[in-house]
């Protein structure tokens with residue numbers, strides 16, 4: 001049996017050191033929040049206004065507002081970015097009412113707002129709905145046919161983006177909806193070499209309610225006395241009775257290996273102090289679930305808890321602007337049994353540096369969709385991402401009469417009218 005007791009003593013010491021150091025840093029917090037700069041340079045601060053113009057198609061309300069009226073829970077679930085981005089664009093200075101001068105076209109269609117009684121989004125109607133919306137814009141305006149969508153962007157925050165299925169195997173089998181294969185997809189899903197992540201997509205954070213998180217902030221100098229924190233499922237018996245599919249077994253492995261380890265504060269029970277607990281933790285586990293991403297990443301960043309990413313090949317939000325490798329800890333799914341050793345052997349100064357990067361307000365701002373919008377927030381980072389893709393290259397515009405997309409491809413069920 002592994003003897004963790006000495007490790008435990010070591011951690012108590014480490015927690016003490018970090019508290020002391022963190023206190024020293026907090027005295028000079030402003031000078032000591034570190035700049036964030038990713039592979040695209042220091043771009044979180046960019047202002048997209050003046051760098052792109054977006055035309056918002058006007059669609060009948062059955063594609064957006066009516067759907068929301070039926071189920072207002074769509075405003076608070078983790079896919080809500082599709083709604084807030086629409087609202088944001090309507091009043092944004094990047095919006096143009098003249099489509100002739102637009103760089104990008106946006107179609108406001110709420111494809112994830114179809115929820116089961118217990119609040120899970122069902123993607124089964126999404127392909128038909130999306131197809132119907134594209135049919136409408138392509139027959140009422142000339143801009144779709146000009147590019148077959150290559151200068152159009154769509155918000156598709158579902159588990160596997162525009163593959164529109166929550167089970168990975170089914171999502172892969174479906175692939176990206178054929179009509180969206182030339183468009184820029186703005187989605188929460190991100191995994192390298194995956195059929196549901198197209199080149200040139202923009203990976204965004206999932207929606208987590210900013211006011212609610214704000215309301216749970218505790219004093220920033222509160223000691224971080226929890227070493228590793230996690231709340232959530234380890235098994236999903238209802239949907240994965242045999243085990244092994246859910247989280248590709250990684251969450252089950254966390255539980256089996258560390259349920260009795262005192263350094264690990266892990267459980268399926270969601271306490272009312274969840275947000276406060278994250279502010280008392282050094283590391284917050286962000287393992288994959290059915291999809292590689294979850295709102296835990298956003299919560300960890302907001303609450304200054306170092307995210308421990310367990311999701312092989314994940315592509316994190318705005319990864320061309322945010323140096324996630326410096327901020328988080330990446331643990332391969334197969335290494336979960338060594339999680340204790342991996343985390344306890346990270347040098348204190350490395351932990352402190354990650355905490356300083358997390359303390360950077362631009363970092364937190366980029367993870368949020370606040371109402372009203374604020375500079376440097378996630379809305380602005382999406383626009384920055386779209387602006388960085390300009391000017392469109394020549395392959396964007398088709399020759400007269402040229403057709404690339406196949407309107408009758410895909411499962412027959414998707415071709416039925418919506």
Ligand SMILES: *[C@@H]1O[C@H](CO)[C@@H](O)[C@H](O)[C@H]1NC(C)=O
Pocket residue numbers: 138139140141142145
């Ligand atoms: C765009 O092309 C489709 C056929 O591919 C056609 O039905 C439609 O009328 C065209 N739209 C416009 C505005 O010309």
Ligand SMILES: *[C@@H]1O[C@H](CO)[C@@H](O)[C@H](O)[C@H]1NC(C)=O
Pocket residue numbers: 406407408409410
């Ligand atoms: C479009 O897809 C359908 C269904 O897969 C296929 O039968 C048809 O041949 C395709 N059309 C073209 C022009 O490739």
